Amino acid sequence: MIIDVQNLVKRYKELTALNHVNLQVQPGEILGLIGPNGSGKSTLINCILALLKYDRGEIKIFDQPMTPNNYAVKSRIGIVPQEIAVFAELTVQENISYYCGLYIHDHQELTNKVQQAIELVGLKDFVKFYPKQLSGGLARRLNIACGIAHQPELIFLDEPTVAVDPQSRNHILESIKYLNEQGATIVYTTHYMEEVELLCDHIVILDQGQIIAQGTTEELKAMVKNHEKILLNIPLLTSVQVQTIQQLPAIQQVSYQNQQLEITSADLEQTMLPLLEYLQQEKIVYANIHTQQVSLNDVFLTITGRQLRD
Ligand SMILES: Nc1ncnc2c1ncn2[C@@H]1O[C@H](COP(=O)(O)OP(=O)(O)O)[C@@H](O)[C@H]1O
Ligand SMILES: [Mg+2]
Structure with a gap:
């Protein structure tokens, strides 16, 4: 098992953002984590990544407990956060190279991986651009490239298609499919049902901090009587x-x-x-x-x- 979350409870003061959540992610799957805004998707991801402290429960990644300083585990994970996190003073290429360089130290390997990431997200014509010169969709693609360039085994993408044009959205979905075909396990959050239907092997529906349903697309649809x-x-x-x-x-x-x-x-x-x-x-x-x-x-x-x- 790649991720195992047992009985997770996370409170922000009075608000219970996650209420006894159990989640398992198997190797090689694309898990779609879907729910309306505020349902707890980002909170769940950030707890799994040990970016947030939680009140109760146990989380393991690659069968190990995750801690903020566990770099051995971190180097195997790619994170594409909901908020775009790139450096304004670095170009597209420099940003990707910076993030990739956190984990890849061999110069040739770094150059190759950065190049592959640029090609994957389709930013070849923009390598010398600064983030503020990019459209919303291209900035999202840069954010993705920064998260995945080191070619991690496990990738989290938190609403990577919000407010992007249809062309970038398709490109992003295709890139994710490709990463999965190359062997990466993927956790994908969105509030677009069409995307999880298209992309995901396994779907978890979160509502008000609780998992209200999960299964394959077909299993979930079978829950609705009228076919x-x-x-x-x-x-x-x-x-x-x-x-x-x-x-x-x-x-x-x-x-x-x-x-x-x-x-x-x-x-x-x-x-x-x-x-x-x-x-x-x-x-x-x-x-x-x-x-x-x-x-x-x-x-x-x-x-x-x-x-x-x-
Ligand atoms: N830092 C925070 N402090 C207080 N409440 C928060 C904080 N972050 C998120 N919340 C609340 O927790 C709930 C879940 O939020 P979030 O995980 O961001 O949902 P989602 O990613 O599904 O939109 C929401 O009600 C949100 O307002
Ligand atoms: Mg969120």
Whole structure:
């Protein structure tokens, strides 16, 4: 096990920021730590990294207790903090070289690793730039390069895509995938469900300091009863017709409001053809037929009764 957190409790005065959190991270996985703002994601990461003191619990990284001065462990870890942490008076290249040089002392190896990090995050054209000359997205990429250039086994990225343009976001997600393919274990926090769905093997949903659900994307989605939705516009539908549709295979629920028919089905393939046949047979006019998968947002909504993003 790469990370083992047992029964972690962290309080800021009266506020319990982490309430008996247990978390295990296996080698080679991308763990997505997701939750709304203030749910405790950064606090959890900072406790794991021994950057914060905690009130209760046990944390091990690489089967060792983490302490602020455990450089042997630290050299195996890459940290990309939520707040961009680079030196204003150093260029892109110098910043990456500084951070990488904390752990890599051989000159040639350092040069190579810095070069690889620059290529990975796509900052080749900006090596001589100073941080304040970079757009938000490029500054984020620099922050990432600084955290990962020494090619650590375990990488923490705390909301690395907040307020970045779509191009940088895609680039960042691709880079993370690549780092994982090269063997790194990754802990990734975000409040964007789409990102964890895309990227992560294992997902932990945090809400108000507690883990409210965890599993693979599929396992989490299975917690939500209605598996798929079919939506279509129908100007006119009688209640008898609605009732008939209700009897079609695999259908769980049918609602018809404001000319919109919404069907939830346990199995789209079983429902779709009979539905279309019925509509045709009854000569029912319809438009804009489309289907919707349940998303992790639906999972969060089901468990908490709230939207992930307010
Ligand atoms: N240094 C601090 N002092 C007091 N409260 C804090 C501090 N840091 C975070 N908090 C509070 O702890 C909770 C969790 O915060 P945080 O871990 O930053 O959440 P997230 O990273 O999920 O947005 C929030 O309610 C936040 O206001
Ligand atoms: Mg945070």
